Amino acid sequence: MPQLSDRTATFTDSVIRRMTRVSNKYGAINLSQGFPDFEPPKPILDRLAEVTKENFHQYATTWGAQNFREALAKKHEHFSGQKVNPDTQIVVTCGSTEAMMAAMMSVTNPGDKVIVFSPFYENYGADTILSGATPIYVPLDPVNFNFDSNVLEDAFRQKPKAIIVCNPSNPCGKVFTYDELKIIADLAVKYDTFVITDEVYEHILYAPHKHVYMSTLPGMEDRTIICNSLSKTYSITGWRLGYTIANPQITERIKKVHDFLTVGAAAPLQEAAVTGLNFKDEYYAELQNHYTHMKNLFCGGLKNLGLKFNEPQGAYYVLLDISEYGWKSDLEFCDALAQKVGVGAVPGSSFFKEDVNNLIRFHFAKKDETLTEALNRLEKINVLKR
Structure with a gap:
């Protein structure tokens, strides 16, 4: 067989999407790939239903x-x-x-x-x-x-x-x-x-x-x-x-x-x-209020658990510091987190050019009950300490 492209030889699959598959494998709550588990705005869905007939x-x-x-x-x-x-x-x-x-x-x-x-x-x-x-x-x-x-x-x-x-x-x-x-x-x-x-x-x-x-x-x-x-x-x-x-x-x-x-x-x-x-300004104000609520719920829960993380200024991601758990590989930590704790995350090393293995990324674009259950599961994160 002819040689494949040199340009893509060093590529791996997307680590973010891989962690979704890991979450699904272990039945973990997927806080890795950044998509919500709540519905889009109803007017958009109503228009979509109409469009199918046009x-x-x-x-x-x-x-x-x-x-x-x-x-x-x-x-x-x-x-x-x-x-x-x-x-x-x-x-x-x-x-x-x-x-x-x-x-x-x-x-x-x-x-x-x-x-x-x-x-x-x-x-x-x-x-x-x-x-x-x-x-x-x-x-x-x-x-x-x-x-x-x-x-x-x-x-x-x-x-x-x-x-x-x-x-x-x-x-x-x-x-x-x-x-x-x-x-x-x-x-x-x-x-x-x-x-x-x-x-x-x-x-x-x-x-x-x-x-x-x-x-x-x-x-x-x-x-x-x-x-x-x-x-x-x-x-x-x-x-x-x-x-x-x-x-x-x-x-x-x-x-x-x-x-x-x-x-x-x-x-x-x-x-x-x-x-x-074509939504009015009220939609975007409510969107900001909604995400502020989710951030406060999730970050407040992480604080109550005594976990170290960065508080985001925008977007819906949190980088959690896992230094205290003693793992050399953040990828292996995330696999164990999904399997033993039941929460999916993305290893931070996939986002850094520098040698960073002490951070993992959660996202909080989820319903209140999803975030609350994730926080309940994270109460046993100390089982991962080495």
């Missing part, structure tokens, strides 16, 4: 149905203050995963470099390699997840083509401040670098933290590529509806890449999701 069963426009792109543009302008053209600046993709891949392939050449903050969502490194580029990892402080601006500029001095900024951040829940984004933006302008943002958690924030859109900073509108999705905001992770927002020149290239990657996102789901994009 004429939306064939291809939509390759880069997204017209009304869907118009609704996206309207929503983005409402929250960011930035007007975008739905015809020349938006591409609808099969989830933000494809949005990131299409963005990377549109702006990088083989041999280019891309800055990635560590910890990072596991796809970023793979996307960089699949694009033929080389990642430059810049560490975030493991306590407060801030970055050293001097270390960051050292990375920019290597003349990267792009930097990826996940805000709010998966897995650490960091929300980048305006001042932090301004440092990144100034360096991007100085070194003529694209900024690719992952903003899927833009509406999941905890007071007093606010989401700042990188594209609104001085000099950034034309060099920022926004990658986003409806998955987290409307609890429809399985619908795989994502999108990019960028200037027309970049968008025209992304359209072509997207066309050959997936042709287009599901037409009936786009039609149904327009309902969500």
